[in-house]
Amino acid sequence: MSRDTVQLEILRYDPEKDSEPYFSTYEVPFNDDWVVLDAINYVKENLDRTLTYRWSCHMAVCGSCGMVINGEPVLSCHTFMRDYGDKIRIEPLQNFPVERDLVVVIDDFVEKLGSVKPYIVPKVEKTVDEGEYIQSPAQLAVFKQYTACINCLLCYSACPQVGLNPGFVGPAALALAHRYNLDSRDVGRAAREDVVASNPGIWECSFVGACSEVCPKSVDPAAAIQQTKIASTVDYFTDFLTPWRKQ
Amino acid sequence: MKIIETDVAIIGAGGAGLRAAISVAESDPQLKVALISKVYPMRSHTVAAEGGAAGVIKDEDSFENHFHDTVAGGDWLSDQDAVELFIHEAPRELTLMEHWGCPWSRKPDGRVAVRPFGGMKIERTWYAADKTGFHLLHTLFQTSLKFPSIKRYDEYFSTDIVVVDGKCCGFTAIEMRSGEVTYFKAKSVIIATGGAGRVFPFTTNGAIKTGDGMAMAYRAGVALKDMEFVQYHPTGLPGTGILITEGSRGEGGLLVNKDGYRYLQDYNLGPPDPWPRKKAMELGPRDRLSQAFWHEQQKGRTIKTADGDVVHLDLRHLGEAKIDERLPMVRELAKSYVGVDPVYDPIPVRPVIHYTMGGIDTNIDAATNIPGLYAAGECSCVSINGANRLGSNSLTELLVFGARAGSGAAEFAKARQGAINESAAKQEAEKTEKRLAALFAKEKATESIPGLRKEMNDTMESGAGIYRTEDSLQATCTKMSEIRKRSANIGLQDKSKVFNTDMAEALELDAMIDVACAMANSALQRKESRGSHQRLDFEARDDKKYLKHSLAHYSPDGNPKVDYRDVTITSSQPAERVYGGAQE
Ligand SMILES: Cc1cc2nc3c(=O)[nH]c(=O)nc-3n(C[C@H](O)[C@H](O)[C@H](O)COP(=O)(O)OP(=O)(O)OC[C@H]3O[C@@H](n4cnc5c(N)ncnc54)[C@H](O)[C@@H]3O)c2cc1C
Ligand code: SF4
Numbered sequence: 001m002s003r004d005t006v007q008l009e010i011l012r013y014d015p016e017k018d019s020e021p022y023f024s025t026y027e028v029p030f031n032d033d034w035v036v037l038d039a040i041n042y043v044k045e046n047l048d049r050t051l052t053y054r055w056s057c058h059m060a061v062c063g064s065c066g067m068v069i070n071g072e073p074v075l076s077c078h079t080f081m082r083d084y085g086d087k088i089r090i091e092p093l094q095n096f097p098v099e100r101d102l103v104v105v106i107d108d109f110v111e112k113l114g115s116v117k118p119y120i121v122p123k124v125e126k127t128v129d130e131g132e133y134i135q136s137p138a139q140l141a142v143f144k145q146y147t148a149c150i151n152c153l154l155c156y157s158a159c160p161q162v163g164l165n166p167g168f169v170g171p172a173a174l175a176l177a178h179r180y181n182l183d184s185r186d187v188g189r190a191a192r193e194d195v196v197a198s199n200p201g202i203w204e205c206s207f208v209g210a211c212s213e214v215c216p217k218s219v220d221p222a223a224a225i226q227q228t229k230i231a232s233t234v235d236y237f238t239d240f241l242t243p244w245r246k247q
Numbered sequence: 248m249k250i251i252e253t254d255v256a257i258i259g260a261g262g263a264g265l266r267a268a269i270s271v272a273e274s275d276p277q278l279k280v281a282l283i284s285k286v287y288p289m290r291s292h293t294v295a296a297e298g299g300a301a302g303v304i305k306d307e308d309s310f311e312n313h314f315h316d317t318v319a320g321g322d323w324l325s326d327q328d329a330v331e332l333f334i335h336e337a338p339r340e341l342t343l344m345e346h347w348g349c350p351w352s353r354k355p356d357g358r359v360a361v362r363p364f365g366g367m368k369i370e371r372t373w374y375a376a377d378k379t380g381f382h383l384l385h386t387l388f389q390t391s392l393k394f395p396s397i398k399r400y401d402e403y404f405s406t407d408i409v410v411v412d413g414k415c416c417g418f419t420a421i422e423m424r425s426g427e428v429t430y431f432k433a434k435s436v437i438i439a440t441g442g443a444g445r446v447f448p449f450t451t452n453g454a455i456k457t458g459d460g461m462a463m464a465y466r467a468g469v470a471l472k473d474m475e476f477v478q479y480h481p482t483g484l485p486g487t488g489i490l491i492t493e494g495s496r497g498e499g500g501l502l503v504n505k506d507g508y509r510y511l512q513d514y515n516l517g518p519p520d521p522w523p524r525k526k527a528m529e530l531g532p533r534d535r536l537s538q539a540f541w542h543e544q545q546k547g548r549t550i551k552t553a554d555g556d557v558v559h560l561d562l563r564h565l566g567e568a569k570i571d572e573r574l575p576m577v578r579e580l581a582k583s584y585v586g587v588d589p590v591y592d593p594i595p596v597r598p599v600i601h602y603t604m605g606g607i608d609t610n611i612d613a614a615t616n617i618p619g620l621y622a623a624g625e626c627s628c629v630s631i632n633g634a635n636r637l638g639s640n641s642l643t644e645l646l647v648f649g650a651r652a653g654s655g656a657a658e659f660a661k662a663r664q665g666a667i668n669e670s671a672a673k674q675e676a677e678k679t680e681k682r683l684a685a686l687f688a689k690e691k692a693t694e695s696i697p698g699l700r701k702e703m704n705d706t707m708e709s710g711a712g713i714y715r716t717e718d719s720l721q722a723t724c725t726k727m728s729e730i731r732k733r734s735a736n737i738g739l740q741d742k743s744k745v746f747n748t749d750m751a752e753a754l755e756l757d758a759m760i761d762v763a764c765a766m767a768n769s770a771l772q773r774k775e776s777r778g779s780h781q782r783l784d785f786e787a788r789d790d791k792k793y794l795k796h797s798l799a800h801y802s803p804d805g806n807p808k809v810d811y812r813d814v815t816i817t818s819s820q821p822a823e824r825v826y827g828g829a830q831e
Contacts, residue, residue, distance in 0.1 A: 016743050033486055045697040049740035049749045054286075056453035059489045059580060061381055062290040078583060099424060100746045110287070110401070118389040120348040132345040134357035140350060147350050147382065151289050176389075183348065 003030040006081060008039060010051065011091040013098050021098065023089075024048070030081060036088060037065055037076040053102035060216060063150035066093050066157070067102055073157035073214050093157040109153060112169050115195050116177035121188030139184040146179035146224055148217040155211035155221055161201045168201025171211035171221030178224035181231075189231075197232040205229075248673065248680060249429040253281040253398070254660040255653075256417060256431045258405045258460055259439035260284035261291030262380070262645035263624025263652070265387035267437050270653025272394035278657055280397045281431055283420055285404045285455065285751070288388045292441055292453045293645065296380020297492035297576060299372035300642035302337035304361055308369040310334050315819065317640060320366040320532050321604075321633020322778035323794065323821040324473065324814055329611045329629045331817065333640075333647050340646035341373050349386040350375050352573075362573075363497040363525055364639045366532035366826070370525075372639040377492050377576040383642060403429065404751055405459065406683075408436065408467040408620065409675045415619035416672040418463070419679040423751070426744030428683060430676035432667060434660035435619045437652045438464055438607060442625035443762045445755075447600040448704035451483055451490040460626040462758035464607040465765065469615045470798035471807075472628040474605035474762070475770035475780045478636055479713055481536035483599025484585050485554035491577055491596055493638045496529040498573050501561045502536070503593070504548040510558070514539040516827040527827040534635040534779045535826065537598040541713050552595060559593035566590075598713060602641065604632045604779065605769070608798060613652035619659055623652035630796065634778025686753060692738025696752050699737065703730055703756075703763055711767050716784045720771040724806070727764045731805030734760055765799040765807055772809045773797060790821050 005027045013021035026047050028039045037055055044051050053076075054064040060078040067076045068091040070084060081088070096104035126133065155171040156162045162170050169177075177196050181189045196202065205225050212222040255271045257264045260282050268282045284291065303313050313334040318325050341359075345351055351359045352374050364372040375382040391397055405420040409430065417433040440460025444452025465471050481502070482491040496502070499522070504510045509519045509528065516531040516539070523530065540558060543549050549556035562570060562577075567590045570578055574589075581587045581594045606628040613621045613629070624645045631644060710723030734757060741749035775789035776782050795811035802808060 014743050014745060016745055044748075049696075050743070052741075052746050052748055054290075056286060056290055056455045057292065057295050058453065058487060059295060060583070061378075061576075062286075062292070062294050062453060064286065064290045100743070103746050106287070114392045117392075119393050120346070120390075122346070126346060128339045128342050128346070132342050132351075132359050135353055136357040137353050137355060139357070140353055144350060147385070148378075150294075150381070151287075180348070185346075185348065 003086060006030045006039065006084070007087045008043065009087060009089045010102070012101050014100055032082050034081045035077050036069055036079045036081055036090070039081055040076060040090070052100045061150055063152035066152045066154050067091065068093060068157060073154040075152060075154070075216050078216060093153055095156050095159070095162045096153070106153065109156060109170065109173070112173045113151070113176065116169065116173050117188055117192050117195070118176045118180060120180065120183065120186050121191060122185060123187045133185045135184050143179050143182035146175050146182065146219060149175055149219045150217055152216065154214045154216065158210040158214040160208065160210065161205055165201045165204065167199070169195065169199045171225065174202065174228060175219050175221040175224040178228050193232065196228060202229065248676060249427055250432055250673070251281060251429055252432045254278040254433065255435050255437070255656045256281040256283065256433035257437045257439060258283050258418060259291070259441060259624065259626070260288035260399070261439060261441050261624060262293035262383055262387060262642065263649040264437070264439035265384070265391050266646050266649030267439060267623055267653035267656070268397045269387070269391055269394065270650040271657045272396045274654050274657045275661065276394070276396050278396060278660060281400060281433065282397055283400045283403045283405055283431065285402065285423070287401050288399070289385060290455070291384060292456050293380045293384040293642070295451070295453060295490070296383070296642055297377045297490060298364065298494035298497070299362060299374035299379045299639045300341055300383065301364065301367065301372050301637070301639040302341040302643055303334065303371050304338055304359065304373070305369060305371065308371055312368050313337070313371060316367050317631060317637055318633070318819045319824050320637040321635055322788065322824060323819070324633030324777060324796070325631050326611070326629065326815040327817040327819060328815050330631050332611060333631045333644065336647040337643045340643065340650065344383060344386060344646065347386050347390045349382050352376055362494060363523065363530060364637070365493050365496065365530050365536070366526060366637045368525055372497070374494060377494050377574050380642060404754065405463065406754060407679045408463050409672050410467050410617060411668055411671045411675060413618065415617050416667045419676045421683070423746050426747060428680045430673060432669065432672060434663045435621065435656040437656050438620070438622040438626055439624045439649065439652070440626045442603040443759065444600050444603065446703065446759045446763045446766065447707050449483070449488050449708070450600040451480060451488050452600070457755035457759050458626070458762035459755060459758045460622070461606055462761040464615060464620070464622060465761055465801045467617060467620070468801070469617060469620065470608045470800050471762070471765045472605055472608040472796050472798055473630060473769070474765040474799055475773050475797060476604035476634050476778060477600060477766065478533055478602040478604060478779050479537035479598040480533055480601035481540060481598050482560055482596040484580070485552055485557050485595055485597055487584050488599045489580055489584055490599070490601070491560060491581070491594060495560065495562060495574055495577050498569065499523045499565055500529060502529050503559050503561055504543050505550045506548065510543050510548065511536065511539055514542065515829065518828050531826045532635055533638060537713055538781060540598050550595065555597060557595035557597045560596045561593040562589040563591065563593065602636055604628070604630070604634065604636050605766070612655045613648050614655055619663070621652040621656050623648040634780060686750065687739060687742060689738035692736060694733050694736040696737055696749070696756055699730060699734060700756050700759070703727070703760060707763055707767070711770050714781050714783050715770055716782060717771070720767060723767045724771055727760070727767050728805035731760050731764060760805070761801070764805040768807050769797045769799050769809050794821060
């Protein structure tokens with residue numbers, strides 16, 4: 001069947017006037033090359049100036065345009081119209097309060113990201129004149145994958161623990177903590193451990209791996225969480241059996 | 248009106264803004280820093296930079312080489328004192344980024360690796376695979392979280408600089424969540440709002456790159472410098488304009504026309520072999536490569552597609568392993584957006600608007616002519632890039648001049664005498680509120696935002712593109728001043744206070760129109776060809792008349808007055824730019 005148009009059903013909510021969210025339906029031209037974001041932009045330019053969403057780079061790297069499309073959290077700039085049927089349902093990311101339409105409030109995530117101390121705590125302070133720290137390609141490879149996170153929050157939308165347990169630091173922030181812990185230039189693990197190991201949620205993470213499945217950048221936060229758990233358990237027993245090491 | 252008081256306020260949290268904020272925080276932790284951005288910092292367009300950042304590091308390289316490549320690359324329009332400062336600071340800033348955790352790609356011995364880049368004589372481009380900007384931005388953002396004195400205001404849309412008695416006293420911004428106008432009362436202000444590629448229809452620039460800060464400074468009385476110089480990148484994907492990094496040619500990629508012929512050899516960039524070879528063929532400067540495409544198109548030797556004419560970028564000979572190691576993002580982007588796997592097929596590419604060399608006129612200390620107002624990053628023009636930026640110089644520029652703007656603004660804030668006259672400043676700030684109220688109140692809008700934006704895009708492309716003439720530019724200037732006038736009839740269909748993107752787009756369009764007027768008029772008045780500014784009616788460079796920076800001064804009717812200032816020359820007298828065999 002050749003398709004001329006597609007229907008977008010988009011969740012709408014403006015706290016200034018709506019008591020409840022509702023869906024608006026828009027008919028847009030079908031275009032084989034379009035990503036879903038192009039279709040949404042078409043609506044904004046031609047049909048409804050009030051439709052509200054975030055986007056910028058259109059190349060899957062700024063992390064702004066995460067949405068739930070036909071039930072799946074995805075980047076709308078990296079998801080093609082041609083892969084869907086005649087109706088596409090578009091909703092905001094789950095597990096976040098809706099600010100308006102497809103825009104969600106992410107203050108809590110930004111707060112959590114900062115809480116894991118995502119910066120190098122150096123072993124030895126070097127001055128610029130002393131040059132760079134030596135890091136072999138193999139040492140880089142150990143943490144490289146965990147640097148790839150674009151903070152798109154698809155994993156928070158997919159994670160059952162984030163939904164159940166609002167205090168949970170969550171997949172991306174834990175992956176980031178892990179990234180610094182694994183960096184050969186860093187000795188900040190103990191400081192991060194306070195936040196990570198004591199965090200409600202990490203021990204409940206049932207390793208269903210939903211976060212890693214939806215991640216558009218193959219960060220694999222589930223693996224980071226799993227490795228963190230093992231490392232923290234080892235720490236716990238080391239502290240327990242050899243308490244003098246703590247000092 | 249809400250008032251937020253701070254010492255130093257920074258508009259923009261991309262690479263330049265974040266680096267500036269850290270610089271203030273490090274120079275004096277007592278100073279309060281407000282960092283304002285219309286998007287979350289990690290969404291800033293620095294995130295999209297792929298190829299790398301230039302800084303001398305190899306033993307066989309030298310500061311003189313980097314200096315000369317930059318000055319010649321810029322067709323002698325760069326200020327040479329600024330370039331000298333820049334090249335010396337470059338490796339220091341890049342090393343600092345390494346200390347802060349940037350995952351630079353490494354050599355087997357664990358030292359930082361460098362790759363060749365267009366117009367650079369020796370490899371000096373530091374890279375983090377092909378996601379360099381992404382890693383720099385996230386490293387800077389994450390490092391900034393270490394400093395308690397930096398307070399962020401994410402998703403605040405800034406609109407106007409507040410000037411009282413000739414001094415900068417802060418600016419106004421709209422909190423997107425509430426729609427409330429806030430006056431940021433600050434002793435010094437840094438504008439770091441990035442470029443303005445969205446003035447054109449086909450660009451590598453994200454939706455947020457609308458020149459807001461340039462327009463703010465311009466309206467406040469700072470000239471926009473060298474605005475006629477806009478860079479086309481030779482290799483964008485047709486349709487979307489997504490960038491395929493120059494790093495792909497640095498790694499050995501080839502450009503061929505419809506006959507499979509490496510056409511660059513016909514444009515003073517050959518001979519083609521041996522390859523790869525620096526400053527020749529595919530590693531010539533961007534202006535030359537984009538212009539060569541235009542000529543091939545005139546000769547009918549490009550390839551027709553539904554999204555316009557293209558040539559082919561061939562990476563196949565690099566092999567899968569190298570492509571995956573060095574250019575993973577290129578592979579991914581090409582597969583996703585044009586359905587081509589570069590391991591097996593050449594990538595279709597065409598020139599695309601990429602970078603604004605011009606911008607807010609600053610001196611070598613990143614200061615503008617308004618005391619207390621600074622600018623850094625792509626929105627500014629120091630100028631190190633002259634008439635044509637060399638790839639990988641601008642990420643370094645963000646760091647070098649971001650840091651410099653930060654320390655300058657910190658010093659200024661500490662030394663500033665006398666309190667800000669709050670009632671006068673508030674009165675100024677209230678003008679923003681009134682302007683906004685009028686926009687919301689307008690009942691009968693006769694112009695649409697997307698409609699007017701498209702007219703602007705079209706006239707900029709047709710009249711002020713890769714090649715320009717008196718007629719084409721005159722037509723664009725006339726059209727732009729008509730658009731300036733008609734923009735008064737824009738209204739909003741969205742009247743909500745909450746995250747109103749209809750309003751944001753109206754304000755962005757307003758800024759872009761000012762920027763476009765400055766570009767078109769500066770281009771019309773420069774009757775020579777230099778770097779990215781190529782005129783079919785004045786084909787030669789004219790150092791007698793135009794070895795000068797243009798300065799466009801704001802005028803509400805869209806017809807700025809343009810005057811000129813001499814270029815600073817220290818050691819390199821203008822000469823012919825030679826690439827390919829001629830240089831050897
Ligand atoms: C696709 C691409 C690839 C590139 N690759 C390279 C490369 O390999 N090497 C290289 O050297 N250069 C490269 N460049 C150029 C370089 O990336 C940019 O020049 C540079 O990142 C600009 O950084 P910036 O900090 O000045 O601005 P941006 O990163 O664009 O940040 C601007 C900031 O200002 C804020 N802002 C804007 N307007 C407002 C407003 N009204 N109110 C509040 N905040 C506002 C934004 O929210 C944002 O935080 C590339 C550019 C592109 C587009
Ligand atoms: S881990 Fe993956 S899904 Fe989660 S925020 Fe990062 S990039 Fe997005």
